[in-house]
Amino acid sequence: MSQLWSKLVHKLEPYVPGEQPKITNLIKLNTNENPYGPSPKVLDALKTEAADTLRLYPDPNSDQLKQTIADYYSVEPKQVFVGNGSDEVLAHAFQALLKHDKPILYPDITYSFYPVYCGLYQIEYETIPLADDFTINIENYKKPNGGIIFPNPNAPTGVGLALEAIKQLLDNNTDSVVIVDEAYIDFGGETAISLVDQYPNLLVIQTLSKSRSLAGLRLGFAIGNEQLIAGLERVKNSFNSYPIDRFASTGAIAAFEDEEYFQTTKQQILNTRAKLITGLESLGFEVLPSQANFVFARHPSKDAISISQSLRDKGIIVRHFAKPRIDQFIRITIGTKAECEALIKCLSSI
Amino acid sequence: MSQLWSKLVHKLEPYVPGEQPKITNLIKLNTNENPYGPSPKVLDALKTEAADTLRLYPDPNSDQLKQTIADYYSVEPKQVFVGNGSDEVLAHAFQALLKHDKPILYPDITYSFYPVYCGLYQIEYETIPLADDFTINIENYKKPNGGIIFPNPNAPTGVGLALEAIKQLLDNNTDSVVIVDEAYIDFGGETAISLVDQYPNLLVIQTLSKSRSLAGLRLGFAIGNEQLIAGLERVKNSFNSYPIDRFASTGAIAAFEDEEYFQTTKQQILNTRAKLITGLESLGFEVLPSQANFVFARHPSKDAISISQSLRDKGIIVRHFAKPRIDQFIRITIGTKAECEALIKCLSSI
Numbered sequence: 041m042s043q044l045w046s047k048l049v050h051k052l053e054p055y056v057p058g059e060q061p062k063i064t065n066l067i068k069l070n071t072n073e074n075p076y077g078p079s080p081k082v083l084d085a086l087k088t089e090a091a092d093t094l095r096l097y098p099d100p101n102s103d104q105l106k107q108t109i110a111d112y113y114s115v116e117p118k119q120v121f122v123g124n125g126s127d128e129v130l131a132h133a134f135q136a137l138l139k140h141d142k143p144i145l146y147p148d149i150t151y152s153f154y155p156v157y158c159g160l161y162q163i164e165y166e167t168i169p170l171a172d173d174f175t176i177n178i179e180n181y182k183k184p185n186g187g188i189i190f191p192n193p194n195a196p197t198g199v200g201l202a203l204e205a206i207k208q209l210l211d212n213n214t215d216s217v218v219i220v221d222e223a224y225i226d227f228g229g230e231t232a233i234s235l236v237d238q239y240p241n242l243l244v245i246q247t248l249s250k251s252r253s254l255a256g257l258r259l260g261f262a263i264g265n266e267q268l269i270a271g272l273e274r275v276k277n278s279f280n281s282y283p284i285d286r287f288a289s290t291g292a293i294a295a296f297e298d299e300e301y302f303q304t305t306k307q308q309i310l311n312t313r314a315k316l317i318t319g320l321e322s323l324g325f326e327v328l329p330s331q332a333n334f335v336f337a338r339h340p341s342k343d344a345i346s347i348s349q350s351l352r353d354k355g356i357i358v359r360h361f362a363k364p365r366i367d368q369f370i371r372i373t374i375g376t377k378a379e380c381e382a383l384i385k386c387l388s389s390i
Numbered sequence: 391m392s393q394l395w396s397k398l399v400h401k402l403e404p405y406v407p408g409e410q411p412k413i414t415n416l417i418k419l420n421t422n423e424n425p426y427g428p429s430p431k432v433l434d435a436l437k438t439e440a441a442d443t444l445r446l447y448p449d450p451n452s453d454q455l456k457q458t459i460a461d462y463y464s465v466e467p468k469q470v471f472v473g474n475g476s477d478e479v480l481a482h483a484f485q486a487l488l489k490h491d492k493p494i495l496y497p498d499i500t501y502s503f504y505p506v507y508c509g510l511y512q513i514e515y516e517t518i519p520l521a522d523d524f525t526i527n528i529e530n531y532k533k534p535n536g537g538i539i540f541p542n543p544n545a546p547t548g549v550g551l552a553l554e555a556i557k558q559l560l561d562n563n564t565d566s567v568v569i570v571d572e573a574y575i576d577f578g579g580e581t582a583i584s585l586v587d588q589y590p591n592l593l594v595i596q597t598l599s600k601s602r603s604l605a606g607l608r609l610g611f612a613i614g615n616e617q618l619i620a621g622l623e624r625v626k627n628s629f630n631s632y633p634i635d636r637f638a639s640t641g642a643i644a645a646f647e648d649e650e651y652f653q654t655t656k657q658q659i660l661n662t663r664a665k666l667i668t669g670l671e672s673l674g675f676e677v678l679p680s681q682a683n684f685v686f687a688r689h690p691s692k693d694a695i696s697i698s699q700s701l702r703d704k705g706i707i708v709r710h711f712a713k714p715r716i717d718q719f720i721r722i723t724i725g726t727k728a729e730c731e732a733l734i735k736c737l738s739s740i
Contacts, residue, residue, distance in 0.1 A: 044567050044591055045465070045621040046489035054627030068446075077442030086440035086637075092427030094436075094606040096418075097599070100407050112475045124474050139396035158629040217394050219533050219584070241394055249447070256444040256636040271395040276402030278510040280477045286606040287436075287637040 049164070055156040058359050067382055069373040071360040072224070072334050074253040076308065076376075078291070080300035082254070085294035089286050098289060100281045101317055105289045109261055112296045113233050119263055121272045122292075126223055126260025126285040127153060127245035129272075133243060134190075135161045136275040137217040137268060140186030144216075149366055151195045151221065154155040170365075174199050174328055174336075189219040193229050196361060196371045198330035203230045210239045217268065219243045226251035226306060227313075228331035233263050240265040250318075250333055251306055252295045259284070259292045309333050313374045319384035338368045342390070350390045356383055398512070405506040408709050417732055419723040420707040422574070422684050424603040426658065426726075428641070429651035432447055432604070435607045435644035439636050448639060450631045455639045459611055462646045463583050466617065472633045472642075474633040476573055476597035477503060479622075483593060485511045486625040487567040487618060490536030494566075497526055500547045520715075524549050524678055524686075528559040539569040543579050546711060546721045548680035553580045560589045567618065569593045572680035576601035576656055577663075583613050590615040600683055601656055602645045609634070612638025637650055659683050663724045668723075670732035678719075688718045692740070701739045706733055 042050065045048045049350075059073035077083075106120040123129035134157040138144050143164035146154050158165045168180045174197045181188055188209070193200040210218055222244055232244050243264035249255035262272060276283065297303070317327050317335060323335040338344060348360045348370055359371040372383065393398065408421035429432075443448050456470040473479035484507040490493050491515035501518075508515045518530045524547045531538055538559070543550040560568055570582045572594055582594050593614035599605035612622060626633065645652070667685060675687040688694060694723050698710045698720055709721040722733065 042617060042621070044487060044618060045624075046486055049486050049621045049624050051626045052624045054624055055631055056627075057440045057447075057631040060447055060449055062449075071447055073447065074445045075642060077445050079554065083440045083444075086444075087437050089606075090433045090436035090440070094433075095424045095427050095603040097407075097410055097421055097423065097605040098608075099410055099412075124635075125630060125632055127632070131629045136396055136399050153732065157629050160625070253445040255447040255632075256439075258448075258635040267392060268394060271392070271399045274395075274399050274404055275510070277406075278402045278506050279481045281405055281407040281477060282475055282477070282605075282608060285474075285608040285635065285638060290633060327678060 049158060052159050053156060053323070055153045059357065061357065063204040067354065067356040067375065067379050069375050069383065070357040071377065072250055072332070072373045074250060074305065074309070074333065075253050075374070075379065076253055078253040079295060079298040081298045081301070082291050082294040084290050086287055089290050094286060097282055098284060098286045101277050102284045102289055105284065105292055108293045108296050114262060115233065115236065115263055116266070118266045119236060119269055121261050121262040121276070122284055123276070124147070124288070125249065125258040126245050128283065129245050129262050130221065132155055132272050132275045132279070133219055133262065134158070134163060134244065136271040137243065138187035138189065138219070139163050140216065142184050142186040142189040143182070144189060145181055145185045146189050147194060149174065149194070149197060149363070151191050154189060159224070163288070176201050178205050178212070179322045181209055182212050183318065185213070185216055187217045187219070188213060189221060191221040191223060192232070193224050193331040195223070195332070196334070196359070196366070197328050197336045198224070198332035198334055199328055200229045200331035203232060206232050207235060210242055212234065214241060215258060217241050217243060222246045224250055224332035227333045228248050236264050240267065243268050248292055248295055251300060252303065254291060254295060257288050257291045259288045309374050312377050312380050315345040316372070316374060316380045316384070319380070323387055333374045335374070336369050336371050338370070344368045344370050347387070349390065351383070356386055393517065396403050401507060402509050405503045409707065411707065414426050415705065417729050419725050419729065419733065420709040422600055422682070422723045423605050424600060424655065424659070424683065425724070425729065426603055426655040427470050428603040429645060429648040431648045432641050432644040432652070436637055439640050439696065444636060446634045447632055448634060450637055452634045455634065457511040457641055458643045458646050463613060465583065465613055467617070468616045469586060469619055471612040471619045471626070472634055473626070474638070475608040476595050476634065480571065481507055481510070481674050482622050482625045482629070483595065484508070484513060486621040487593065488537035488539065488569070489513045490566065490696045492534050492536040494537040494539065494572055495531055495533070495535045496539045497544060499524065499544070499547060499713070501541050502711070504539060519528065525526050525677050526551050528562070530557050531559055535563070535566055537567045537569065538563060539571060541571040541573060542582070543574050543681040545573070545682070546684070546709070546716070547686045548574070548682040549678055549683055550663050550681035553582060556582050557585060560592055561583065564591060567591050567593060569595060572596045574600055577659065577683045578681035586614050590617065590702050593618050598642055598645055602652060603655065604641060604645060607638050607641045609638045609715065662730050664726050665727070666722070666724060666730045666734070669683040669730070673734070673737055684721055684723045686719050686721050688720070694718045697737070697740065699737060701733070704736050706736055
């Protein structure tokens with residue numbers, strides 16, 4: 041039957057997301073979800089959308105949402121693109137902005153969806169090794185390319201890149217698009233959005249799934265020069281006119297409007313992260329410096345797969361990546377204080 | 391700046407959806423939305439989703455939703471694919487199943503997103519003229535092709551194709567995928583889902599935007615042989631792991647569970663359509679036989695653009711397509727009884 045598939049489909053190697061278990065009572069620290077629910081104001085706003093107006097299409101251009109995001113980040117609405125989760129935004133960006141004659145560049149250890157997008161859109165790529173301490177060395181990106189993309193902080197390491205380094209990378213690389221994938225930026229990094237007016241080839245992508253507790257709602261966005269956004273809009277409008285449903289738009293707007301809740305929950309996560317790192321280190325783990333809502337840690341003598349499995353047996357899920365250089369690490373999402381204490385207790389007993 | 395766009399982006403001619411006006415008090419009969427809101431049971435279910443669990447990703451595979459759709463149509467869950475509106479399902483189907491060496495075939499008058507998808511995925515196509523009465527003549531599809539797609543009933547004509555004719559087309563065309571786009575099937579046509587076990591190259595696509603009053607929620611689906619669905623899943627999982635948010639999944643499940651509401655509102659629309667057709671004919675309009683929640687009508691002496699404009703001036707929006715063969719038609723969505731009476735009254739005065 042597969043002769044009915046397009047040639048491309050045979051070659052795809054789809055992305056495998058972290059497990060979303062259907063059993064409850066697990067401590068779920070594997071997909072970097074926020075341990076706190078969305079703002080009560082977001083929930084109230086969402087309830088009002090459960091109404092007769094659902095019979096009507098949403099605004100295909102999501103103008104109100106773009107205005108809200110633009111106001112929040114002090115940019116113009118025409119500098120804002122929105123999508124059904126930041127994965128969709130990334131997909132459109134690969135197709136619209138990163139497919140050129142030369143290969144694109146990204147770190148050897150990074151978000152594992154990037155090579156999948158390259159497969160989908162048949163984009164050549166070259167991976168640039170991280171330094172031994174898992175930092176990005178921007179000097180290594182000084183070569184002809186069809187575009188550059190990296191997460192900041194990087195995934196799954198959590199290691200951040202300073203804004204000054206990003207600025208230097210942009211100064212070195214003016215002829216192709218540079219995408220900074222800031223899914224985790226709110227947990228301690230410094231956003232590159234402040235640079236978009238200065239660098240017309242810079243695109244910054246963020247999500248509401250992590251710091252704004254809305255993974256279940258699917259909303260991501262990009263901010264950049266209006267010409268880059270126009271390119272994304274051309275692809276989006278050739279793919280799906282109405283990707284943002286009425287709930288996603290309303291929930292996202294309300295989330296940006298409740299700054300206090302955002303700051304409070306973020307601070308709680310940062311506090312818990314500090315305690316978790318101390319606890320892991322006291323058990324002998326090496327923990328990479330994290331600017332994210334997760335930590336990436338390895339034990340000098342215990343095997344990562346066996347740690348993961350032992351935790352799983354006791355009802356705690358973390359994530360392991362069977363990849364070169366990082367196969368001895370486990371990635372642990374910052375949960376509630378109680379969840380992280382349970383994790384440390386469990387690790388002590390292993 | 392546009393040198394930063396991929397080559398493809400320059401060539402795209404994006405789809406232009408029907409206007410979604412931001413002013414109220416208009417009688418909106420231009421985008422085939424349902425005049426009745428979703429079932430109250432759907433609204434109740436949606437309200438329960440506005441909860442702390444939004445911090446968690448939805449099920450990436452939408453298993454419960456697929457099971458519900460499979461049960462409703464008496465197929466297996468592995469024969470069901472779901473997407474963020476049927477436009478996304480169509481997009482993935484073009485990329486996964488219709489991109490081959492030979493051109494695909496579709497009617498010269500049809501859903502105007504098809505050529506846009508062909509542009510996005512660089513698929514060659516050949517249009518097959520409808521007969522003079524705007525019906526599809528399946529004899530004209532007997533030629534080598536990379537796939538066949540058509541809406542049933544067709545858009546924007548509303549004219550249906552009998553299941554027996556689709557069966558013959560499938561008997562004539564066994565080597566490429568045949569996609570029947572059934573966005574409007576519930577308003578009087580007969581679905582081809584009953585044929586999917588017999589024809590492994592048949593894919594049927596439907597939406598909850600029209601007959602189930604959920605345009606604002608974005609949910610479409612495809613049913614076909616499990617190998618076709620597997621091809622779609624490969625593309626979906628290379629594009630976006632979590633396209634269906636928690637509201638879309640829950641709302642869609644509840645919609646399929648309230649059969650009584652579905653049947654009642656559908657019947658009201660069919661009753662109103664019959665009255666609207668009588669009214670239009672009494673004003674001298676020629677109305678194509680409709681199996682959809684809209685009618686396609688032309689007046690022997692009044693110009694379609696001027697009718698549209700006159701209606702717009704009086705607060706009623708219908709849709710006009712400036713395309714060969716159909717530029718003298720207006721497409722009118724079946725609204726409430728009162729809306730359709732207002733339309734007839736307004737047309738009488740023009």
